Amino acid sequence: MTDPLDLLDTASLLSEEERDIQRTVRDFLDDRARPHVAGWYDSATFPRDLVPELGKLGLLGMHLYGYGCAGTNAVSYGLACLELEGVDSGLRSFVSVQGSLSMFSIWRWGSEEQRTEWLPRLAAGEAVGCFGLTEPDFGSDPAGMRTRAVRDGGDWVLNGSKTWITNGGLADVATVWARTDDGIRGFLVPRGTPGFTTTDITQKLSLRASVTSSLHLQDVRLPASAMLPEARGLRGPLACLNEARFGILFGAVGAARDSLRAALGYADSRIQFDRPISAFQLTQKKLADMAVALNSAMLLALHLGRLKDRHELRAEQVSVGKLNNVREAIAIARECRTILGGSGISGEYSPLRHASNLESVRTYEGTDEVHTLVIGQALTGRAAYR
Incomplete structure (x- = not known):
């Protein structure tokens, strides 16, 4: 049956595979998310139990290749985002941050060891990632960031804070961007690292069915292998x-x-x-x-x-x-x-x-x-x- 909202028949511009992916995502969300989303929003609850199901469906890092990722084309990824946000922006935000920020940062800029360690787990929904760029005083101007990483022997020591970080309170690993003597560099900070803590932001009037947090780094010591080797500068x-x-x-x-x-x-x-x-x-x-x-x-x-x-x-x-x-x-x-x-x-x-x-x-x-x-x-x- 023709969708009356698709006045221009844009569905005809999609391949059969793209339509199948969109339909699969829509059916899953109609069953597992849409009936509950008003309650999640009202109670400011993110459905953490859905994460492994999103991974099983292939939605996490779906446009990336290898390491357990689905390797779909960009349009299919976009259509999945369309269906996710059609239920709630919080669901699309989770998938975007997991796949396009956390996973992409490792996939594009990380070492082979970092990719092998984290990407299969993140793709399966066995682990959650976040992306620490925005700071309390530097949003639109990330070049002014104050979070700093300094060398101490063979290690790096990070100090600073990030805020408005989607998935921060859930994340098993954070991609944190910091200023160094060699410019801005990225670091992978696993949850449980001494000195690394998170605080969830409450009383939100928007994106209530999503976890938004601040990241705090106080003398966080990381090995040299924690740096994303291929990323330099903004x-x-x-x-x-x-x-x-x-x-x-x-x-x-x-x-x-x-x-x-x-x-x-x-x-x-x-x-x-x-x-x-x-x-x-x-x-x-x-x-x-x-x-x-x-x-x-x-x-x-x-x-x-x-x-x-x-x-x-x-x-x-x-x-x-x-x-x-x-x-x-x-x-x-x-x-x-x-x-x-x-x-x-x-x-x-x-x-x-x-x-x-x-x-x-x-x-x-x-x-x-x-x-x-x-x-x-x-x-x-x-x-x-x-």
Whole structure:
């Protein structure tokens, strides 16, 4: 049966394998996550027991090759992110951080010993990873980080802190970026290392079904083998962020689609003035405008996915996708809430939950302002944020 929200038949642009992967992820989430997500959000609980199941399904580091990873193409990974965020941004955030930040940092920049030790466990969901870049005083400007690593004989000693770290309180290993005399370098810090502690951030109004933490490093001593040997300077963490941003630009489409589906279903069943509110012109205008924006965002995501699969995707193009699709998704989720009326503030319906979550998604891994300036630099050749 044709999906009424897929006005432009974007499904026809997918391969059979891509459609099968998307369907498999959707069916799994409909069974194991969607019935419970409102409760997780309400209780600020992340479903830790789902992690091995996500690994068994092949979703963790699914776009990476070898070491137990599924090795799918970029579009398939994006479609999985779309389905995950269609349930809740917290689920997509977990998968993005695990695969595109923690695992990718090891896969791309790590030694063979580091890859062999960590990637199979992370891919299977037997271990959880996090990515420590953002600091309390340095978010958009990671070059100013204060976390420092100094040589002490054959070891490294790390001191500093990171904050707003997804999966931090769950992580068995943290990729921590620190300033050294040789520039910014990455280090793998296993949980249980003396001096390494985490504190979960509470009272969140967004991404409640997700673990967000601060990392504290006080005289954390690591062997030389803990350093990611191939990453030097900001190029290392920024490459990881581009991987995660790619998942976001698909994920935002999922949140928007789920919001619009909820609003359309409600409008068809809600009777006012003796007919469904979906029969009113103002409601149809809202639905039509949102459907056009949703389909445009999906086409943009798919185009960028094809570029990535051809190894032609540029950083400013990722910024276009992240900026546009998250911005459009928030607008759609908020407008859908208006169609739901008073019922829209109930946890029974998803749009306001998606809108709240997307406020975090809009901020992390590059604010609107930063992505705007990345695009501005591509247009003018001038870096306005330096």
